[in-house]
Amino acid sequence: MVAGHLREQNGYYQMILSWKGKDGKRRGKSISTGLLIKGNKKRAEALLLKTRKEFAPENQMENADMLFSDFLVKWLKDRASTLDSNTYAEYAYEIKKTIIPYFQKHPVCLLKLTTKELEAFFHSENQQNGAATNDLLLYHEIIVAVFQYAVELQWIEENCALQVNPCADEVPILFTDFLLEWLEMMKSCVELTTYSSYSNAIKRSIVPYFRDKMLTLQELERHPKHIQDYYQFELNRGLTANTVIHRHANIRKCLQYAFQIGLIKSNPADRVERPRKKKYVATIYNDQELETLFKAVKGDPLELGVILAAFYGLRRSEAVGLKWDAIDFEKKTIRIKHVVTQVNLDGKNITIQKDRAKTKSSYRTLPLVRPFEELLRRLKQEQLLNQKVCGAAYCKKYLDYIYVNAVGELIKPNFITQHFEIVLKNHGLKKIRFHDLRHSCASLLYANGVSLKEIQEWLGHSDIGTTSNIYTHLDYNSKVSSANAILEFYPENASVQIVGQ
Template identity: 55%
Template sequence: MLKWLAMMRYKVEFITFASYHNVVVNHINPYFENLGLHLKELLPSHLQDYYQYELDENGVTTNTVIHYHANIHTALKYALKNNLININPADIVEGPKKIEFVGSFYNNEEINLLFNKVKGQLIELAVILASFYGLRRSEIIGLKWTAIDFINKTISIKHTVTPVYFEGHEHIVEKDRAKNKPSRRTLPLVPTFEDLLKRILEQQKLNKVICGDSYCTQYEQYIYLDKMGQRVKPGYVTQNFTSTLKKHSFRHIRFQDLRHSCAILLLANGVSKKEVQEWLGHSNYNTTANTYSHLEYKSKVSAAKTMDGVLNFLN
C-alpha cells in the first residue's frame, strides 16, 4: 500500500492524503507487515480477519472499518492495474454494513438556555453559527468579513479552516472555498446576527487600539478572533464547548450536534428537506433525507389521522 500512498500524494489534496496516510501507516500497514504476507498471497479471508481484528481488538466502529476497506480496495485496484496482483481480493470480501448515524440534539428551549449561558463569551459566536445557521466548525473558523454583505443582508459560506494531523503534527489548512459546490452557499443575514457582527467588529477595532503592537494583524480578515487578534483554534471550539456544557450542567452533546439541532428544528417547523439540504450545505439531497428520515413525525401523524378516519376497525 505504500506505493499507492506515495502515488496518491500528488493526486489528491493534502487533507485527503493526510487521511490516507494516517490510516495506512498507523493501522493497515502494521497489521499486514506482522503477517509476513507477500502481496500476491493476500486472500479475501486475510482482509476479513483484519476487519474483525479492528472491530474486536481496537474497538473501532463499523463505519471506520468501511473507511479502511475503501482505502485497501483503492490500493489493491492500483496494484491490479499495474499487474502486481491477478485479482483484487477486496472485490470479494464482505465488509461490515454501514450504520446510519443518529446524532444527539438540543430542542429550542435547551438552545435558548445555552445562548443565555454563553452570551459575551468567546464560544458564543461558534454556538450561534452552528445552531442557527448550521455551520460546520471549519466554516465557523474560516468565516471572513468579506463574506458578510451588510447592504444586501447576506452571509456567504465559502472559506474554511481545518486542522489536519500528519506525521505527529497538526497542520492548519486554510481554503477560500468550501469542500464542494453545495457547501458554498449564501444565507440571509438576520438582524440579530447582523447586530452581533457589528459589535464584534467594533470590539476588534477597540482591541487593536488597546493592545497596540501586541495585537496580531495576521488574521484581520477573519471574524472569529480572540482579544489579541489571534484566530480562534478549531480545537478550542470543541474543548470549550464541552467544558461549558459541563460547567452549567447541560446534557452532553458534541459541538457538531448543534448542526443537527439546527436541522431538526427546521424540519420540526415545516421546512422541507430540500430547503434544509441547501441551508446546511449537504452535498446531495440523499444525505439530508437519509440522516433525518426518522424525524418525519408530523407527516406520520397526518397519515395516522387519515387512516383513522378511513378505517374504523374499533366499530
C-alpha cells in the first residue's frame, strides 16, 4: 500500500500519495477529495485510506514515463469512436504528419511537458515551416483536446495548452475565422447539446453579421462598440433580449479564450452592455383545465407525455427517456435517471440518449401512483401486442423504453412539442407551452400545501433558489394571509377581507 497524508488547500482536503517507482526514485501524486475542510476530516481520512489501498503505482509509472508523442497515438486510438469521421480523419492526418514528428525529434514526457515546449512547437511551425494561421489554430485545437483527455484521465491536473498562444508570431486574426476555429475546438470540450446551441448561433447569426465587416480580434478589442452594434441589430430584427444574451455568452466565451492565450490583452465583450433579461412568466393550467386536457389526450400518443409533465413535473427529455427498468411495480417507485434530447446540428436532427439528467438533483425517485401504474401496465400490454402483430417490422432498438409508438419507434421530443400545440388548437384549449405543464404541476402542489423545498425535490431543481425564482407567483396566497392579518388591527375595516388569486 502506498504512503499518503492529507493536506489543506484552498478550503478543501487534498490527498498526497507517495510511492517508490521501479527506478528506485520516490514519486508522488496530489488528488483532490472534493471535501470541504470544515466538518469533513473523518470522511477525508476514510477516503485517503481507501485510495491508498486501491491506488496502482504501476499505472502511474507508465503515465509518468509516457512520451507526449506516444500519448498522441493513445489519444487517437481512444477517441476513434467518439469523434465524427471527418474530424477524426483531419486530426489523425495533422497529428501523424506534423505534431508527432516534431515531438519525436524533441522528446518530452507528457507529465513534464510545459507551455515552453508547446510555444517552441508553434514557433517552429510558423517560422521554419511557414504554417498559416488556420493551420496553427488547428494544431492548437488538437493539442488542447489531447491535454483535456489527459486531465479527464487524471494523469495531469490542468490543461497547460490553454495558456499558449499558437499565433504569437502571426499577423492579426479575423474575428470570424477565430470564432469558427474556437467552435471546432469546443466540439471535443462540451456536450453535443451545448455544441449544437453554440454552432447554430455562431454559424447562422454571429458569423454572417461580422463576415463582411472583416474585423480582427485586435480591432474588436479597441472598439467594443462593434459588438454592441451587433446586439442592437439583433434586437431591431425581432430577437428577444434573452436570445441576444445567449449570443453574448457565445461571443464572450470565445473572446475570453483569445484573451487567455494572449491574442488580445482584454476581453472587449466585458465592456459592452448586454440587454436586460426578461423574466418569463409561465401560463399555467388549473385543475379544471388539466382535467379537460387529460380527456382531450385520452388514447392519443401525447397522453403519456402530458401525464408525466402535468402530474410528475417531468421535463420533456425525462418523459421520453423513461425506461421500464426505472419502474419498480413492487416498491411503487419511478426513478428519473435517463434523458432523451433532440438537437439540430448543421441542418440534421440528432437524437441523443444518455444516462444523465440535467443536473445531479435531476436524479430523483418519485412514488408510483395507482392511476399511472394502471396506465403503464396497459402500455406494456399494448407494446407486447404490437410486437406480435408487427412481427419483424417492429423496431427492436427501443424495447427498453416506455414512450414508443405502435411500431416500436421512440417518440421524438420535437414531436411532443409540435403535436401538443395541434391538440390544444383542435380542442379549443388555452395555448400554453408543453413545458408549462411542469409549471402547472408546481402550482397545484403549492396550492395543496406542498412547500417550495418539497417542490424543488419533486421537480429536480438543483437548489431552492431556482424554484423560488420560477414560482415566485406561488407566494401570493401567503401575502394575502399576511394582508388579512394586518387588517385585524383596523376595527373599521374588520368586515373587509382580501381575496386571493
